[in-house]
Amino acid sequence: MKGVKHQPYGRRKLINFGRVLHTGCVNFIRNAWLSIAATAVMVITLTIILFSVIANETFANTVRTITDRIDISVYLKDSVNEEQRQELIGRLEDFENVQSVEYVSKDQALADYKDQNADNLDLLLAISQTDNPLPASLRLKPGDPNRIEEIRQFLEQPDIKELQSDETSYSGDRKEAVDKITQATSFLRTAGIAGVLVFTVISMLIIFNTIQMAIFNRREELTIMRLLGANSWYIRGPFIVETVLYGIVAALLSVAACSALFTIQASAFDASSLGLLDVSFANDYFAQRFWPILLIQLAIGVAIGAISSFVATRRYLKFKAIK
Amino acid sequence: MVGASGAGKSTLLKLLTREEKPSSGKIIVGGVDYERLKDRDIPLLRRKIGVVFQDFKLLPNKTVHENVAFALEIVGMGSKEIRHTVPKVLDIVGLTGKEKRMPRELSGGERQRVAIARAVTRQPRILIADEPTGNLDPGHAWDVIKVLEKINRFGTTVLLTTHNQDIVNRLKRRVITIDGGKIVSDHAGGEYKA
Numbered sequence: 001m002k003g004v005k006h007q008p009y010g011r012r013k014l015i016n017f018g019r020v021l022h023t024g025c026v027n028f029i030r031n032a033w034l035s036i037a038a039t040a041v042m043v044i045t046l047t048i049i050l051f052s053v054i055a056n057e058t059f060a061n062t063v064r065t066i067t068d069r070i071d072i073s074v075y076l077k078d079s080v081n082e083e084q085r086q087e088l089i090g091r092l093e094d095f096e097n098v099q100s101v102e103y104v105s106k107d108q109a110l111a112d113y114k115d116q117n118a119d120n121l122d123l124l125l126a127i128s129q130t131d132n133p134l135p136a137s138l139r140l141k142p143g144d145p146n147r148i149e150e151i152r153q154f155l156e157q158p159d160i161k162e163l164q165s166d167e168t169s170y171s172g173d174r175k176e177a178v179d180k181i182t183q184a185t186s187f188l189r190t191a192g193i194a195g196v197l198v199f200t201v202i203s204m205l206i207i208f209n210t211i212q213m214a215i216f217n218r219r220e221e222l223t224i225m226r227l228l229g230a231n232s233w234y235i236r237g238p239f240i241v242e243t244v245l246y247g248i249v250a251a252l253l254s255v256a257a258c259s260a261l262f263t264i265q266a267s268a269f270d271a272s273s274l275g276l277l278d279v280s281f282a283n284d285y286f287a288q289r290f291w292p293i294l295l296i297q298l299a300i301g302v303a304i305g306a307i308s309s310f311v312a313t314r315r316y317l318k319f320k321a322i323k
Numbered sequence: 324m325v326g327a328s329g330a331g332k333s334t335l336l337k338l339l340t341r342e343e344k345p346s347s348g349k350i351i352v353g354g355v356d357y358e359r360l361k362d363r364d365i366p367l368l369r370r371k372i373g374v375v376f377q378d379f380k381l382l383p384n385k386t387v388h389e390n391v392a393f394a395l396e397i398v399g400m401g402s403k404e405i406r407h408t409v410p411k412v413l414d415i416v417g418l419t420g421k422e423k424r425m426p427r428e429l430s431g432g433e434r435q436r437v438a439i440a441r442a443v444t445r446q447p448r449i450l451i452a453d454e455p456t457g458n459l460d461p462g463h464a465w466d467v468i469k470v471l472e473k474i475n476r477f478g479t480t481v482l483l484t485t486h487n488q489d490i491v492n493r494l495k496r497r498v499i500t501i502d503g504g505k506i507v508s509d510h511a512g513g514e515y516k517a
Contacts, residue, residue, distance in 0.1 A: 012399040229369030230397040
C-alpha cells in the first residue's frame with residue numbers, strides 16, 4: 001500500500017508484541033474498577049485453593065502421626081525361653097499385616113521405664129526395691145491399621161495365648177480409640193481431597209464468569225477493532241495480557257494475605273494444636289514451601305486468566321456477519 | 324449514494340467491507356475478487372478500505388491520538404512514524420490540540436472527524452462513509468462533509484450515503500439512487516431525487 005512503510009517481518013512481530021503488552025497494561029489501569037473486581041474474585045479463588053490444600057495436607061499429617069503411633073504390645077511370660085520367643089517372632093513376621101516386630105527384653109523394659117519416670121523418685125524407688133517386675137514384650141507395627149482385628153485374632157490362638165503374661169495392650173479402651181481413628185482417617189482423607197477439588201472447580205467457574213462478563217461489556221471494542229482490520233491476535237492479545245495481570249496481582253495478594261494470616265495466628269495460638277488441625281504444622285508447611293506455593297499460585301492465576309479471556313474473546317472474533 | 328431507508332445502501336457497504344457475503348453475484352474492488360478472499364485475508368482487505376460509520380465507532384478507552392494511531396499500529400507501522408503521521412491527519416480534520424481527549428469528551432461532529440482521520444490515515448484508495456452526518460446537527464454535518472471533500476481532493480474515492488437532500492444538492496457530484504436493492508438512477512452532476 002502506498003504511504004505506509006512496512007517494517008521487516010521480524011521487527012513487526014516484535015513491535016506488535018510490545019504494543020499488545022503495552023495496551024494490555026494501559027487497559028488494566030484504565031479499567032480500574034473492572035480490574036479491582038476481577039482481581040478480587042481471583043484473590044478469593046486462589047486463597048480458597050491454597051487454604052484447602054494446606055488444610056488437607058495438615059489433616060493428612062495428623063492422620064499420619066496418629067497412624068504411626070498405633071502399635072501393639074504382646075507381653076511375654078518370664079517362662080518363655082529363647083527358642084519359643086524366636087519361633088513366635090518368626091510366625092508374627094510371616095503374618096501378612098505385620099510390618100515389623102521389635103523385641104523388648106526385660107532389661108530394656110526396665111531401662112525404658114526408668115527413662116520415662118526419671119522425674120518421679122517414688123516410682124523409681126518402688127521398682128529398684130524388687131526384682132525386675134516388667135515383662136519382656138514384642139512390639140508390633142501393623143501394616144494397615146484398618147486391619148488390626150486380624151492380628152488380634154491371630155494372637156488369640158491358644159498356643160500363642162499361653163505365652164502371654166498380660167492382655168495385649170490394644171485391648172479395652174485403647175483398641176476402641178485405635179479403631180475409631182483408623183475408620184475416621186480413611187474417610188476424612190477422601191473428603192479432604194474431594195473438598196479441594198470442589199472448591200477449585202467452583203471458584204474457577206466464578207472467575208471464568210467474571211472475566212466473560214467483563215469482556216462481554218467491551219464486545220463493541222472488539223467489533224470495532226475487527227472492522228479496522230486488526231487480526232485476531234492483535235485484538236485478543238491485550239485482553240489476555242490484562243487478565244493475566246489480574247492473575248499475577250491476585251496470586252501475589254493471595255500469598256501475601258495467607259502469609260500475614262499465618263504470622264498473626266501463629267502468635268495468637270502460639271503454635272498450639274486445634275483439634276485435628278495442627279496449626280504449627282500448617283505454619284511450617286506454608287513457610288517451608290513459600291516459593292513453590294507462590295510459583296504455583298502465579299501459574300494458576302495466569303492460567304485461569306489467560307484461558308478465560310481466550311475463551312471469552314473467541315466468540316467475538318469469528319469473521320461472520322456482524323449484526 | 325442515496326435511497327430510502329431499507330433500500331439497500333447499508334447492505335451494499337457491508338458487502339464492500341466484507342461484513343456480509345452476497346447471496347448471489349460477484350464483488351470486485353480494486354481488482355480483488357471477493358469470492359476468492361479467505362477469512363484470514365479479511366483484515367488485510369479492511370486495512371485498504373477506509374470506513375466511517377453513522378455511530379462513529381471510536382474505541383471508548385482510547386484517546387483521540389490513540390484511536391487514530393490504532394489504525395496504523397495494526398498495519399505494523401513504527402512508533403516514530405506514527406507519532407509523526409497522526410498529528411498531520413488530525414490537522415486535516417481540524418482536531419489539532421484535542422489529541423489527549425477521550426471520545427466521550429468530544430461533540431458528535433468532533434467524534435466523526437476523529438473517525439474520518441482514523442479512516443484516512445492509512446491513505447486508502449476508497450473511503451466509505453455510511454450516513455456520517457446522520458447523528459449530527461446541520462452545522463456539524465457540514466463540517467464533516469467539507470472534510471470529506473478535502474479528502475476527495477487528495478485523490479481518495481469517497482463513497483457517501485446520505486438522506487440529506489441539501490448535502491447532495493450542494494455537493495453536485497455523481498449521485499447513485501438505490502431502491503429495493505437495485506440502482507434506479509446514476510447521474511454525473513446529480514441532484515437528489517426522492
